[in-house]
Every structure is written in C-alpha cells, then in structure tokens.
Amino acid sequence: MKDEILSPKSIAIVGASTNPNGIGSVILQNLISGGYEGEIYPINPKYKEILGKTSYPDVLAIEQELDQVCIAIPATAVEDVVGQCIEKEVKSIVIISSGFKETGSDGAEREERIKSKVKQAGIRLLGPNCLGYINNKEKINLTFARKNPGMGSTAFISQSGAFCAAILDMATADNFGFSHIVSIGNKADIYENELIEKFLNNPDVNALALYIEQFTDGKEYVSLVQSSKKPVVVVTPGSSQKAQEAITSHTGSLASSYDTVITAFRKSNTIMV
Secondary structure, eight states: OOGGGTSOSEEEEETOOSOTTSHHHHHHHHHHHTTOOSEEEEEOTTOSEETTEEOBSSGGGOOSOOSEEEEOSOHHHHHHHHHHHHHHTOSEEEEOOOOSGGGOHHHHHHHHHHHHHHHHHTOEEEOSSOOEEEETTTTEEEEOOSOOOOOOSEEEEESOHHHHHHHHHHHHHTTOOOSEEEEOTTOSSOOHHHHHHHHHTOTTOOEEEEEOSSOSOHHHHHHHHHTOOSOEEEEOOOSSHHHHHHHHHHHSOOOOOHHHHHHHHHTTTEEEO
C-alpha cells in the first residue's frame, strides 16, 4: 500500500459546511486544528469560504493536483463525486458516508459500482461507512471523532467506526496515544491485512491493535502475524447470534465463525481480548 494513502500532501473534503456539527465540518475542523501542513480544500457549492479556507463547488474546480478526496455526503450523491475524482486523477478516496452494503441490496449495488470504477482507475479507496483515519506523526486527523489522544507507538485498525470513536474517548481519558488509527468500514478496497503489513514494517509502530468483524483473508493474516516480533491484540466482537446479526447490519459483514477465529489466533502471535 502506497504511503500517500495515509500521508497525503493535499486533501479535499466534500461535504464541509458552516454547520459546526456537520460531519464534513468536524472533519475539516479536526484537520485544521490538528496542524495538518498540507493543502486543504473544502468542497460545497453553497459557500465561498469555510473556516477561512476557500470553498470549491466540486472536485474538478480545484486546479491543483489532489492526493486525496474525503467524501461525507449522502450515499446517493457519492457515485457522482467518485466520477469527478476519477476524472481529476486523485490518488485516493476516503468515503465516510454510510448507506452502502450494510443497508441492503441497493446499497450493495451502489458500493460494487464504485468499487469497480475506482479499481479500473487505479485509485485506492478507504471505506465506505467509516470514521476515517488518524496519522499522528503527520498531524492528520481525517475523522469526525471529537477526541484524539495524540501520538503514541500503537496502531489501531477498526472495522467499526463507533468502536473506533469509543476507543478514542477512552484513550484520551487515560492519556494513551496512537501512531495511527484507521477505520476501514465496509472495506470495499483497502482491508485489514494491507494495513497490518504496513504497520508491522513501520519503525514508528511498536504494537498493533485490531477490531475486525470479519477477516478478508484469514490465512494471509496468520502468515503476516506469525513472523512478526510486534505484539498484536485483537478485540473480538462476540460469538452470540445477536452479535453476529448486529455485525451484518452494521458493516454488511458476515461475522467470522467464532471457533474459526479462535483456531486462527492460536496459530499466530495474537493476543485475544
């Protein structure tokens, strides 16, 4: 996975507004207040300026090259914006918006179309239905979480945005920092093993924590972690029927068999909690 996905030099936020409680606005606030040193481009045709930044009507109105576009608008409008991103030749897209495969067949079809388009264009995608990500070393907080505990040496990957936000709240209260926090959501493209491999090879990361509702490739995961000297902690979502049903409606995943997960963890250097 290329470095610019979590270390972009320029970011556009589709859905930023003057509403301080809007998701796009909170993301913009976090990016600015966190000290991000790259270029920031709010996108909303209703405004000429948002939080002191020039606002653009759409992605194509930005003349400069764009590393990343963060999309936080209703799901029905996302596909058109993705089309603009492809035309603009951006390097990566983060889709915060929900309303995809976790909602049923219509959302699943929408997600599949977007997945196919970005793959054909060679653009990497984080999400949809995710909280975003934090890279504390690069001062990037591209999430709508209200708290960020700051720099640490542990990387955290979560399939659940809500669980990710809860961890941020608890970590802030306990003054426990993270090097990176990544919410992968429905993982239409970027999935846990790519990030695990990246973080296991990152000298700034000394430990890795995961909350994954379904592993995309369990064998690959075991292979990656078996050879690692860094501790890997996995928080499991639970084995009850209600837990499995909640997961399906939450991120559109079919939760991994609990027994299968236990067996896989025993084969790897995984600490399960």
